[in-house]
Amino acid sequence: MTELRDQAPRSHGGLAAMDVATRAIREAGRTVMEHFPREKTVRVKGRGNIVTSVDYMVEAGLADVLRKEFPGFGIMSEESVKEASKGEYTWITDPVDGTRNYASGIPHFCITLALVRGQDVVLGLTYDPLRDEMFHAEKGGGAFLNGAPIHVSPQRTVQDSILGMDMGYNDGRARQALEMVTDLWPGMQSLRIMGSAALGLAYAAAGRVDIYFHHHLYPWDIASGILLLQEAGGKVTDHTGQPIRWDSQTVVASCPAVHDDFMQRTAGLPWRIP
Numbered sequence: 563m564t565e566l567r568d569q570a571p572r573s574h575g576g577l578a579a580m581d582v583a584t585r586a587i588r589e590a591g592r593t594v595m596e597h598f599p600r601e602k603t604v605r606v607k608g609r610g611n612i613v614t615s616v617d618y619m620v621e622a623g624l625a626d627v628l629r630k631e632f633p634g635f636g637i638m639s640e641e642s643v644k645e646a647s648k649g650e651y652t653w654i655t656d657p658v659d660g661t662r663n664y665a666s667g668i669p670h671f672c673i674t675l676a677l678v679r680g681q682d683v684v685l686g687l688t689y690d691p692l693r694d695e696m697f698h699a700e701k702g703g704g705a706f707l708n709g710a711p712i713h714v715s716p717q718r719t720v721q722d723s724i725l726g727m728d729m730g731y732n733d734g735r736a737r738q739a740l741e742m743v744t745d746l747w748p749g750m751q752s753l754r755i756m757g758s759a760a761l762g763l764a765y766a767a768a769g770r771v772d773i774y775f776h777h778h779l780y781p782w783d784i785a786s787g788i789l790l791l792q793e794a795g796g797k798v799t800d801h802t803g804q805p806i807r808w809d810s811q812t813v814v815a816s817c818p819a820v821h822d823d824f825m826q827r828t829a830g831l832p833w834r835i836p
Contacts, residue, residue: 570651570677570684573631580685580700583675586627590620590673591691594658598692599667614665617641620657620673628653635677640782650679654808656782659688660758674760676785678808686786688764697764697790705767705793714796714817715772720746720824723772723816726754726762730778738833739777745831759813763787766815767794773816773824777801777833781808787815797821802836 570579594616603615618641625643628635636647638654653675658664660671669692676686688697697712699705705712717723725743729736743753751772756762759776760783766774767790776783785808791798799805801812803825814821828834 570679571632574633575631577631579632579677580698582627582631583677583685583687584696584698586624587673587675587687587689587696588691589627590624590657591689591694593620593623594664594671594673595691598664613641614658614661616664617657617661621655624655624657624673624675638781640780651684652678654678654781654785656760659760659783660756663757668757670757670761672758672761672764674782674786676789676808678785681807683785683789683808686789688760688786688790690761690764697767697786699767699786699789699793701789701793703793705790707768712768712790712794714767714791714794715769715820717772717817718819718823720773720820720827721749721751723750723820724752724754725750726756726765726771726774728756728759728762728776730776732778735777735833738831739775742828742831742833746827749827759783760787763813763815764790767791767796769794769817773814773820775801775812775814775824777812779811779813784808784810784813787813791815799825801834 573582597616621639621641625637634648636652637643637645640656656674664671672688672690674688677684685700697707762774765771788806797818798815800810
């Protein structure tokens with residue numbers, strides 16, 4: 563066992579945290595796929611913000627596994643589970659990221675699971691069950707997609723980049739983001755509105771998009787993605803350029819060169835103002 567594997571205590575059953583997390587998130591993926599695209603109960607939380615019966619089902623399953631294997635760890639989940647840690651560690655999970663896509667039958671959604679210790683993200687997984695793509699990283703150990711190493715884009719400028727973003731639930735900030743894109747256009751290759759912040763960050767870590775930015779996030783949206791980006795050689799900050807935290811509400815994630823070019827080209831625009 564490497565020093566890396568010792569960063570988190572072993573589970574109640576003697577398993578490494580990554581092994582437990584991988585098993586739990588794959589089980590969650592099977593549940594998600596069993597109900598896609600079948601009819602499901604949908605509840606509106608706010609304009610454009612919904613939750614399905616599957617979210618709650620998956621959340622309960624993940625929490626059950628994590629409680630049994632790590633009874634002293636906290637759990638923070640999007641829909642309903644909030645359990646304080648008895649020690650240093652907390653699991654952060656989103657049972658379905660991209661719920662609007664999922665409920666609408668659009669095949670682009672994922673499940674996230676991260677383990678944090680204080681402000682450090684120790685491990686992170688983002689799982690796309692539709693494509694059976696598992697993005698994972700452990701702090702200091704690199705980032706991987708289905709076991710193969712991944713790296714951020716080799717691009718150098720925004721001009722040569724595909725930009726990824728999402729609208730979120732803050733209408734004013736979303737309008738500023740669209741205006742910022744208009745100011746940049748046509749000085750980019752293209753734009754993708756992802757519908758899943760977690761997959762947007764995972765795709766940036768894998769170099770599928772060259773940069774991803776967002777203005778209204780929660781810990782379960784970005785905790786896993788932060789570690790994926792960092793371990794894939796990327797640069798990830800908040801929208802002002804300050805170091806990212808798993809509880810940051812904004813993110814700019816890319817390879818270092820494109821990140822710096824983006825920040826320079828958008829300086830002074832309303833979206834960038836604190």
